[in-house]
Amino acid sequence: MAEILFAETEPGEDLFHLPFGACLFGAQALAAFLQHGGPGEFKMLQDITIDREKGLVYIVSALGTAVHVFDTRGDYLLGFGEHVPQGGGFSFPSACAIDSEGRVWVADSFQHSLKVFTQKGDFLFNWGKMGEGEGELLFPVDLT
Numbered sequence: 001m002a003e004i005l006f007a008e009t010e011p012g013e014d015l016f017h018l019p020f021g022a023c024l025f026g027a028q029a030l031a032a033f034l035q036h037g038g039p040g041e042f043k044m045l046q047d048i049t050i051d052r053e054k055g056l057v058y059i060v061s062a063l064g065t066a067v068h069v070f071d072t073r074g075d076y077l078l079g080f081g082e083h084v085p086q087g088g089g090f091s092f093p094s095a096c097a098i099d100s101e102g103r104v105w106v107a108d109s110f111q112h113s114l115k116v117f118t119q120k121g122d123f124l125f126n127w128g129k130m131g132e133g134e135g136e137l138l139f140p141v142d143l144t
Contacts, residue, residue: 047142049096056119058096060106066093067106067121080121081106090115097143107140114140 044062051058056077057070066081082089091110098104103124104117112130114137117123128137 046093047095049098051098051102051119054102054119058098058104060093060096062092062094066090067096067104067117069119069121078121080117081115094141095143105143107143109139109141112137112139114143 041064043064045059046062047058047060049058049060050056055072057072057074059068059070060066061068063083065079066083068079069077071077081093083091090106090108092108093106094109095107096104098119102119104119104121105127106115106117107113108115113126113128115123116125116127128135128140130136130138132138
């Protein structure tokens, strides 16, 4: 797949320049370009996170595999996190962020928690529970 060039323009607005000459603004446009079917196919896009340091693009999907990982050329690398509400699976993944240690944090809105993975997709731990007190979450929908 052809290379995608990324540039941050204004806060909250990213520019993706695709090799066939189109300049697309925003994560939705990048997601449309990456949706190619087969491994890495995602449905109900929720979030895109770019790890500029490692050159990885994380896409969160509300259906099917929860997290899809691509390189900056758009080549599919791996997917992880299944939609199985019991036993550590996802109910409704909604957002993703990468921390300073390279761990992948994914918000699960319907389970009112954050799930943490290695960059290879290995599950590490859950954080949070339903509520409005300290250490509790109520339908988390975004991470930063």
